[in-house]
Amino acid sequence: MRKKIVLLLIITGSIHSFGQQPAYTSNDSLTIRNIFDEALLKGESYLNLNVLCKSIGHRLTGSPQADQAVNWAQQEVSDYQVSKVYKQEVTAVRWVRGDIESVSVQQISPSPQKSHAKSKLEKHKLYATALGGSVGTNGPLTAPVVEVGSIAELAKFTENELRGKIVFLNGPMDKTQISTFDAYGACVSQRYAGASESASYGAIGVLVRSMTTLTDEHAHAGSMSYKKGVTQIPAAAISTSDADMLHEYLQLYGTMEATLNFNCYTAADSVKTSNLVAEIKGTENPEQIIVFGAHIDSWDLGEGAHDDGAGVVQCMEVLRLFNALNIKPKNTIRMVLYMNEENGNMGGKTYAANAKLAGENHICALESDRGGFSPRGFSIDGKEAQLAVIQQWQSLLDPYGLHYFKPGYGGVDIGPLKNEENRVNEDIMLLGLYPDPQRYFDYHHSIDDVFENVNQRELELGGASMAAMIYLIDTYWSKFKTN
């Protein structure tokens, strides 16, 4: 039926018309089939991910592994006959986890009025990890715990109630959201802004429920940020199973106290690191750029396999596919592996600022940063007419399981390219690869984000999907000009 629909729409001209040019040709079908065959039969993304995860490991900005990963990727893509490959300097803040990291809770005093709480609860160690950007505790920090359901719920408390306390932000991700990214977006503010919001009530520390729909025993890391002018208090994530337990304890005993001990810190000097840029020069419009990328840094608890090693090796695979299949793009296609997405976004900001400075004209920017799962399509941050062009390709891409072409978010790293201060081309369109979203937050920022949890075919299909989309945008680039 889908074919009938597309045909009908073209005949009735009910969507934007682009002259008599067809939506795609049989040559496009053939090229895309070749892209998928090549990726599934001779793909290198899975092996590359193995090296990135197992030989290099996690890649926090400023760590030796982060720079090692950039060097490795530079060497690898050199084999793919790119026109040029180079590092782009990025200056970033360096946060260091330190070697002391513990959270425990204990009962403040027995509650004799409750019959089932006869003896004082012994110290209970939690699965916890300091949030990225947090200050250390400067030795053990002990205070009573106050549970708060969300940032919004803080408003229900008075300063008196929270002064000197450790705030426990226990907002869960909403499991009923079919897209787990929607659930994440709805409550990640407690992790990012929870410390400063709580500090403004006089709190002296923050514990945040990990951002996952699972009930598991892993702390899921992530970044936080301090508001200017507010006291900087330490913040840590605890596992969802411990968050549920702490909630139960508070119900049972009424009061609990927590002891936080972290020696994480932000280094006084910023660090010089880099993005990796590699491109295949366009044969017709080399000055017009289709940029695609992923972030090469990662959190330091797992191996950064889904987040975002998968995206990195998929982007490298795009270059390999164009080379192996001898696809000569009309416009320049450029891969950027961004540094520092996780805690600062200086890679994305630096790339965009440099592009502005050079007056570079980007047709679009594409990003893969939602895990190496079975691809379903793309979320598109562009004009309605641009979206319509892409949706006309639906019947072409449907045989590859790609059906999702909807308005939506591009990605953290490519966002700055569209910000007013960096924009060269008013028509710039952002696209995010949209894989199946069910498993992402099982692994996200935790020790479980390892190579073993990435499926080879799913990963390979994602890289091929990106290559197919880049090929199509390159072929029909003029349709994306709206002026």
Add this chain to the structure above:
Amino acid sequence: MRKKIVLLLIITGSIHSFGQQPAYTSNDSLTIRNIFDEALLKGESYLNLNVLCKSIGHRLTGSPQADQAVNWAQQEVSDYQVSKVYKQEVTAVRWVRGDIESVSVQQISPSPQKSHAKSKLEKHKLYATALGGSVGTNGPLTAPVVEVGSIAELAKFTENELRGKIVFLNGPMDKTQISTFDAYGACVSQRYAGASESASYGAIGVLVRSMTTLTDEHAHAGSMSYKKGVTQIPAAAISTSDADMLHEYLQLYGTMEATLNFNCYTAADSVKTSNLVAEIKGTENPEQIIVFGAHIDSWDLGEGAHDDGAGVVQCMEVLRLFNALNIKPKNTIRMVLYMNEENGNMGGKTYAANAKLAGENHICALESDRGGFSPRGFSIDGKEAQLAVIQQWQSLLDPYGLHYFKPGYGGVDIGPLKNEENRVNEDIMLLGLYPDPQRYFDYHHSIDDVFENVNQRELELGGASMAAMIYLIDTYWSKFKTN
């Protein structure tokens, strides 16, 4: 854009018209939202799968666990306020694996003319498993190996070349098929029919490459069958890594011999076992039945988690959801957990034969037997007008990630209901839940098909998708009458 399309189609009346009745109502939207919320927040399928896999285990027809699983499911669904629940007797052939199972290969003699083959290759043990239905070897069986690329390639050999040999059927699954089920369908004949086809050339044993797109070290089991009048020769699957190695050995040494040793057998007496049937009586047309099911038996190497424990617990969840949400179906909705899908299909055949005998009118039959992965829709074996009714629900189901509503296969267990000899209702439509197909054959019939490899959300969404589809078919049942 999808909404616009549906609207356009309705306005222009370009698909089958069903009077003025709308495709669905806002009440349907609400009910389906409730189904998904309930499944994701209070679903019991994941816990049930844990019990089925971990407390009961694998469930080959005729094993104590298979009957234990039926009893367990009967008890569980009794809690879901069903109108009735009962066992339906099934008589099946019982195949027994036995306790001796080994395959090894060795060089027949050194090949001094090849410089890199200086000494005789020692006996090399392979990862292997007897195929279900195979005869035993009656002690070690040693013979030279001849590699054949597929059943079709057998025709290139003369009887002389294969007489007394062990045929090694090494056809790989085609990785370029986006649906791994298509790749499986294209070469599973070598497993199912390879023994008899080879025996007709005088071969005395068969080794078959495991049916998986992975290169792994697990033998993937599966059923085979003997043609009447052809000598019954033993058949085993070997791991894909061993198949690749054996291929290399044959290139290197020219000749190899294999030793097979199995004491599997088919029991002289058939076994009495059962399907489990549970239903909620229809409020308006109790005599019209919507049947949905999965198979409760499994292969004996893993835990039958994806195949088909996932389907079993999803079907049980459908009953729970109807009960928890107080959805009263107009027609009778009936769950069947079929026995013996893996090696005989006697559960499906028995159910259909009994239904015919009782003159039962099935509106449709739905099956979940493609693993507990993220659901994408349904493959539909029905008339064009019926397919069109379902496709009109696309915009209603799209928010749940369901986009695939295409003509296709229903399933092994429900197939007999549509066979001419069993058909009561000419309009009977078959539907198969269609989850993402990328990972299924990584686990299929191997020791890796265990609970740990099933994702909770993916499993829960599948059960909810089935409940939503059953709810919609029940609500609009009259649209599926084509006469």
